[in-house]
Amino acid sequence: METLIKTQFGLIKYERSTNFPLQEGTFLSQSIKEAFVYLNYSLSKLKKGEVDESLVNSLFNDEEEILQILEDLIEKFKNKAIICKKERTYSSSDGNADISVLASVSEEGEIKIYNAFFNTKEIKDNRGGVIIHEVAHLSGLEGESNANESTSNPDSAEAVKNFCLCACGKLSLEEINREKESPENPEEEEQTYRPDQARAPKGQPDGGQWVYEGGGSGGSSKGESKGGTSNSEGGGSSKINKPGNFGPSMESEGNPPKGAISNTLRFCRIDESRNSTGEFVDFKDTFKIGIYRYDDTIEGPRTKSGIWSAFDFFDSGYKPESDVTVIVRLDFEYFGRDKKIQKKSIDVAYDAKSDKDGCVKIDRMSIVNLESEINGSNGNSTVDMKSDIKIRMKISSVEGRPKEVFGSANIVKNSISSADIRYYAQVHASADEKSNYAQRDKADGGIIKNYRKKTNEKDIYSGAVKISLTENTVSEIDNN
Numbered sequence: 356m357e358t359l360i361k362t363q364f365g366l367i368k369y370e371r372s373t374n375f376p377l378q379e380g381t382f383l384s385q386s387i388k389e390a391f392v393y394l395n396y397s398l399s400k401l402k403k404g405e406v407d408e409s410l411v412n413s414l415f416n417d418e419e420e421i422l423q424i425l426e427d428l429i430e431k432f433k434n435k436a437i438i439c440k441k442e443r444t445y446s447s448s449d450g451n452a453d454i455s456v457l458a459s460v461s462e463e464g465e466i467k468i469y470n471a472f473f474n475t476k477e478i479k480d481n482r483g484g485v486i487i488h489e490v491a492h493l494s495g496l497e498g499e500s501n502a503n504e505s506t507s508n509p510d511s512a513e514a515v516k517n518f519c520l521c522a523c524g525k526l527s528l529e530e531i532n533r534e535k536e537s538p539e540n541p542e543e544e545e546q547t548y549r550p551d552q553a554r555a556p557k558g559q560p561d562g563g564q565w566v567y568e569g570g571g572s573g574g575s576s577k578g579e580s581k582g583g584t585s586n587s588e589g590g591g592s593s594k595i596n597k598p599g600n601f602g603p604s605m606e607s608e609g610n611p612p613k614g615a616i617s618n619t620l621r622f623c624r625i626d627e628s629r630n631s632t633g634e635f636v637d638f639k640d641t642f643k644i645g646i647y648r649y650d651d652t653i654e655g656p657r658t659k660s661g662i663w664s665a666f667d668f669f670d671s672g673y674k675p676e677s678d679v680t681v682i683v684r685l686d687f688e689y690f691g692r693d694k695k696i697q698k699k700s701i702d703v704a705y706d707a708k709s710d711k712d713g714c715v716k717i718d719r720m721s722i723v724n725l726e727s728e729i730n731g732s733n734g735n736s737t738v739d740m741k742s743d744i745k746i747r748m749k750i751s752s753v754e755g756r757p758k759e760v761f762g763s764a765n766i767v768k769n770s771i772s773s774a775d776i777r778y779y780a781q782v783h784a785s786a787d788e789k790s791n792y793a794q795r796d797k798a799d800g801g802i803i804k805n806y807r808k809k810t811n812e813k814d815i816y817s818g819a820v821k822i823s824l825t826e827n828t829v830s831e832i833d834n835n
């Protein structure tokens with residue numbers, strides 16, 4: 356899936372296979388973002404003449420050489436040249452598994468990410484650094500040694516990584532030089548990244564032991580974001596100040612939305628082209644209001660005025676590969692065209708299935724889609740588009756498929772007129788073919804008639820927003 360990450364140095368676009376469990380996907384994105392920030396930060400320091408000459412000279416022939424490499428690598432992050440695939444364990448061409456390999460580059464130019472990449476307890480390498488190393492392989496640098504051995508032709512992916520980590524104060528030159536003498540690994544037939552390879556030493560409090568501080572898994576996401584203020588850990592003598600401007604964009608993207616009852620819940624933002632952005636947001640951030648452009652897959656670019664909200668849903672902690680009904684209950688309070696207050700409710704069931712890691716993903720949980728104007732002509736909304744709308748949402752889940760849980764007579768598809776404010780809320784749940792956002796082939800979802808809470812239902816989310824259509828703002832309100 357295409358994943359977008361916002362950073363203070365611009366947008367990263369990368370592809371990753373869909374078999375990353377939620378938290379690993381988040382951690383990977385975090386690591387890619389970190390690599391990108393290191394590269395940009397190193398480049399800007401280089402351009403400003405703020406990088407120690409001896410650092411440049413011990414790893415590269417001259418500044419121009421590393422400058423071009425950095426620019427080339429940065430482009431790869433921006434242009435979707437990074438494709439990550441999740442695999443359990445690295446195995447060499449003779450079929451031997453090696454569980455210590457974090458990542459490798461395949462002949463097809465994909466970065467394979469192995470389970471070891473996520474084992475931050477036992478393997479301390481800086482994951483941003485690992486990504487830089489692998490992307491350097493993608494740009495043709497095949498060497499694995501700490502510094503470039505030949506002066507005629509820089510070829511070491513590790514030297515690029517070392518340069519960036521030094522420029523960013525994560526590693527010191529002494530530490531790299533100390534290891535220069537150590538014996539090289541024999542040439543690998545495939546370029547792999549394993550922690551015991553000859554490279555900068557481990558074990559020092561900061562520099563050499565590239566402790567990855569950013570969370571990403573679990574929720575303890577201190578991250579590098581506090582780099583400027585909390586330099587309390589370690590205390591090594593050769594410590595270089597951390598760059599202070601890593602800023603809030605290094606913050607973990609993996610927080611649950613406000614109103615989450617399940618702490619594994621995530622809402623993922625969908626962009627103007629209706630692709631998943633990989634960015635986790637609050638309910639209020641899923642709304643587009645006022646005039647906005649979007650690309651319709653069938654009709655192409657359109658300008659629309661109105662309100663729209665939908666998001667990708669993730670929650671984990673389910674039995675692996677089990678049937679799960681996700682229930683979305685919405686209350687809409689708004690003014691009709693006759694200026695009278697209206698209240699409407701809908702209970703929707705999504706027919707979902709957890710993956711082998713017990714994660715339930717729903718592509719496009721749809722909430723509301725009101726058009727006051729579309730491509731210059733009037734929309735068909737029955738809502739007064741110059742007033743306020745309140746939307747209250749509760750999400751819960753229960754084991755089993757919707758018709759098993761609520762009875763087949765109680766699940767109905769598409770029984771609401773398109774002018775009704777509730778229409779869009781049931782569209783994707785009602786789809787029954789995969790191509791139309793159904794969560795499985797022959798999906799069972801739809802509107803729940805006569806909803807009654809089940810005793811084994813698990814509450815996941817409760818929240819509400821108020822939308823001002825005159826000011827084009829969305830704010831959170833109490834869900835009562």
Ligand SMILES: [Zn+2]
Pocket residue numbers: 488492498499512546547548
């Ligand atoms: Zn390598």
